[in-house]
Structures are given as C-alpha cells and as structure tokens.
Amino acid sequence: MNKDIMELLPFYVNGTLEGKEKDKVEQAIIDDPSLKGELHFLERMREEVKAQEVENSPGELGLKRLQKSLEQEKLKSDPIALARSKIASEQNRTWRAIAVAACVLLMIQTVIVAPHWLQNGTLVAAGGPSAADISVTFAPDATESNIRGLLLGLNLSIVEGPSALGVYHLSTDDDIQQAVQALKSRGDLVESVQVEN
Amino acid sequence: MSEKESVELLQQVAKGDEKAFADFFRLYENRLYRFILSKLNDSFEASDILNETFLEVWRKAGTFEGRSKVSTWLFGIAYYKTMDRMRKKKPMLIDEDNFPEIVDETPDAVSCMISQDDAGHVRHCLETLKEAHRSVMQLAFFEDMAYGEIAKIVDCPENTVKTRMFHAKKAMKHCLQGRMEERS
Known part of the structure; x- marks a missing residue:
C-alpha cells in the first residue's frame, strides 16, 4: 500500500480532503480493493471517537467562573479600581467588626438588665409619653381641621387618644386654667373638658 | 454558526x-x-x-x-x-515523534472485526495512544479538522500530522488485535 495514500486516508474519511489529493485517494481506492478495508476501519474509528461519552462540560458554571476571573483581571489592570475594591473590602471588614461588637454588647446588656426587669416587675421606659394636663371630648360634627385649628390656637398638644370613648388627653406649656376656659368657650366644638390630676 | x-x-x-x-x-x-x-x-x-x-x-x-x-x-x-x-x-523526556515503529502486520481482517460489540475495546485502545497521537486523532475524527488546521493547532509541520495519524491508526490496530486475541 502506498504510504502517501495511507496517510491521506483518515482525512478522506473526515471529509476534509480536497482537489487533487481527494482525486488521488479515490483513484487509489478503485485501483486497490484492499484499501476498502482500511477505509472501513477508519470510518469505524471515527464513529467511535465521536460516540465517546464525556462527562458534562462546566457549562453555565464555567461561564460564571470565567466572568469572576474576568472581574479580577479587570481589577488587576486598573489600579484605581483595585484600590477602591481594597478600600471597600477594608470597610466591609470594619463594619463587620463593628456589627459583631454591637451584637456582643447587646448580649451583655441583656444578661445584666434582664434580671432587674424580672425583679422590679414593671419598668417605665425612659422618654415615655409626657403627662396629660387636660382631658377633652369633641362634638361629633367637629372636623379634623376645626380641632387642629383650636388646639394650635391654644398651644395644646395631643399626648394620648382618642380613646374608645373619644377622649383626648392634652398637654400645654401655658396656663392650664386659661386653656380650660378657652376650650369651654368653644361649645360648638368641645363637648367636655376636665383637668387631669 | x-x-x-x-x-x-x-x-x-x-x-x-x-x-x-x-x-x-x-x-x-x-x-x-x-x-x-x-x-x-x-x-x-x-x-x-x-x-x-x-x-x-x-x-x-x-x-x-x-x-x-x-x-x-x-x-x-x-x-x-x-x-x-x-x-x-510531568516533564516529557521522550520526543513523541521518535517512537519505535509498530510493525503493521495486522491482517485486514481486523478492519472487519470491529463491530458494535467492540466499542469498549476501541475506547480502551484510544486511551492507550500516546498523547501526540490522541490529540491528532481527536482533532481529525471528533472535530473533523483538515491536517493543515491540526498542524497549526499542535504547531508542527503538516507531514508530521499525517505521520502521527498514520501511526495512531497502526497503534490502534495493534491494540485491538491484542485484545481480540485475548478474547479468543
């Protein structure tokens, strides 16, 4: 068998041979019937190579990995971005440390304060609602804007309410009695006024 | 595409x-x-x-x-x-193209003996090929590349690709014959 032809045969089988080389191989196959056996062997080999089962390629996971590598690559080539990334990373680390410290502090505080709560039964939180000076109920047809105008005019603030019975608890920095008188004078809006103890 | x-x-x-x-x-x-x-x-x-x-x-x-x-x-x-x-x-000390010739004394019958049942043998023999031969075989038969393209990929002369493919085929025949003799 001609060695040249034998060397070309695999590429005739995979269909990449062209022109004179292809013609040469085809003529050789006609002239030498034993080449048909070689041809068959190579065809089977090609089929087997193509049929080989290979485990799955990385696919989309591989793409994610590549995109991550690309980000790192970009950072390396951009010193400013790299510096920013390092700073952001440092800041993240700092905030993480602060958050951990805050959690630890909260735990310690809970351990120390909780027993006191249990002993005292009730505790009034600091900064609770300020004490009311006056209790008042308004006429059913009094509108929100009427009430607002009256209270602003008398420098009164709602500190609680309305309750289920419609009672509002008010406070004032001015004279309470004067405020009570002013409220009572507005019978069109105010149904009842009472000074708190 | x-x-x-x-x-x-x-x-x-x-x-x-x-x-x-x-x-x-x-x-x-x-x-x-x-x-x-x-x-x-x-x-x-x-x-x-x-x-x-x-x-x-x-x-x-x-x-x-x-x-x-x-x-x-x-x-x-x-x-x-x-x-x-x-x-x-693993440093490669052996020049992949300077390997001893395998005497191609396998009868043509081997060509005809490869049946579907022998797919496992073919796979085994492919794995035993030298790296340089396997690359060429893979590119020629899985990727269906021309010898000119393969030569560019593996960075060697076109004739070397053809020779490697020739030797890969001989090695495959040799391996298959050995396995078929074991079986019989």
Whole structure:
C-alpha cells in the first residue's frame, strides 16, 4: 500500500480532503480493493471517537467562573479600581467588626438588665409619653381641621387618644386654667373638658 | 454558526463586549472541554485549562487576524495551555515523534472485526495512544479538522500530522488485535 495514500486516508474519511489529493485517494481506492478495508476501519474509528461519552462540560458554571476571573483581571489592570475594591473590602471588614461588637454588647446588656426587669416587675421606659394636663371630648360634627385649628390656637398638644370613648388627653406649656376656659368657650366644638390630676 | 459569524463575535469580544464573550464561550466550551479532557483525563484540571483558555481569548481577541479559522486559533490556545500544564506536572523526556515503529502486520481482517460489540475495546485502545497521537486523532475524527488546521493547532509541520495519524491508526490496530486475541 502506498504510504502517501495511507496517510491521506483518515482525512478522506473526515471529509476534509480536497482537489487533487481527494482525486488521488479515490483513484487509489478503485485501483486497490484492499484499501476498502482500511477505509472501513477508519470510518469505524471515527464513529467511535465521536460516540465517546464525556462527562458534562462546566457549562453555565464555567461561564460564571470565567466572568469572576474576568472581574479580577479587570481589577488587576486598573489600579484605581483595585484600590477602591481594597478600600471597600477594608470597610466591609470594619463594619463587620463593628456589627459583631454591637451584637456582643447587646448580649451583655441583656444578661445584666434582664434580671432587674424580672425583679422590679414593671419598668417605665425612659422618654415615655409626657403627662396629660387636660382631658377633652369633641362634638361629633367637629372636623379634623376645626380641632387642629383650636388646639394650635391654644398651644395644646395631643399626648394620648382618642380613646374608645373619644377622649383626648392634652398637654400645654401655658396656663392650664386659661386653656380650660378657652376650650369651654368653644361649645360648638368641645363637648367636655376636665383637668387631669 | 458560520465562520463569518464566529469572526464577528470575536471582533465584538476584542472591543470588550462581555455579552459577545459569553456567547463565544457557550459556542465553543463543550467542544474545547472535550478536547482538553481527552488529553488530561482530569475534569478539574480540564475546567482550569478551559477557564485559562477563554481568559486568553479575552486578552488576545484583538490579535486574531483571520489567517486561520476561529476554531483553529482557539484550539491552538487550548493545546498550548494543556501541553504547558502537562509539562509542569510531568516533564516529557521522550520526543513523541521518535517512537519505535509498530510493525503493521495486522491482517485486514481486523478492519472487519470491529463491530458494535467492540466499542469498549476501541475506547480502551484510544486511551492507550500516546498523547501526540490522541490529540491528532481527536482533532481529525471528533472535530473533523483538515491536517493543515491540526498542524497549526499542535504547531508542527503538516507531514508530521499525517505521520502521527498514520501511526495512531497502526497503534490502534495493534491494540485491538491484542485484545481480540485475548478474547479468543
């Protein structure tokens, strides 16, 4: 068998041979019937190579990995971005440390304060609602804007309410009695006024 | 996808288009992974090389001049990276092309004896091929590449590719004959 032809045969089988080389191989196959056996062997080999089962390629996971590598690559080539990334990373680390410290502090505080709560039964939180000076109920047809105008005019603030019975608890920095008188004078809006103890 | 479309995609990659890069990855990763794995036989390392190959594509897309097919250029990068990794792991002291001749005394009958039942033998024998032979066999029979393309990928003369393929076929015949004799 001609060695040249034998060397070309695999590429005739995979269909990449062209022109004179292809013609040469085809003529050789006609002239030498034993080449048909070689041809068959190579065809089977090609089929087997193509049929080989290979485990799955990385696919989309591989793409994610590549995109991550690309980000790192970009950072390396951009010193400013790299510096920013390092700073952001440092800041993240700092905030993480602060958050951990805050959690630890909260735990310690809970351990120390909780027993006191249990002993005292009730505790009034600091900064609770300020004490009311006056209790008042308004006429059913009094509108929100009427009430607002009256209270602003008398420098009164709602500190609680309305309750289920419609009672509002008010406070004032001015004279309470004067405020009570002013409220009572507005019978069109105010149904009842009472000074708190 | 046609060669023209692959070239256009690569040109987009050269301009820094990450979407085009993802499309390019999806287009070739399976074939490339298969090729790398056929040489390394280690899925973790093959994934590494695949990643390195595409990173190189990102860096060098602008240098692609269209003198060869995109796939030839790409497989060439993968081949170089794979060989480099293999050399680092185990220095190759043997010149792959200076191997003793296997006497081709196998009768033509071997050609006809390969049946569907012998697929396992064929697979086994493929694995026993020398790395240089297996690469050429893989590129010629799985990728259906011309010997000219293969020569560019493995960076050797065209005649060497043809000779390697010739010897790969002889080695396969030899191996198959041995296994068939064991069976009988």
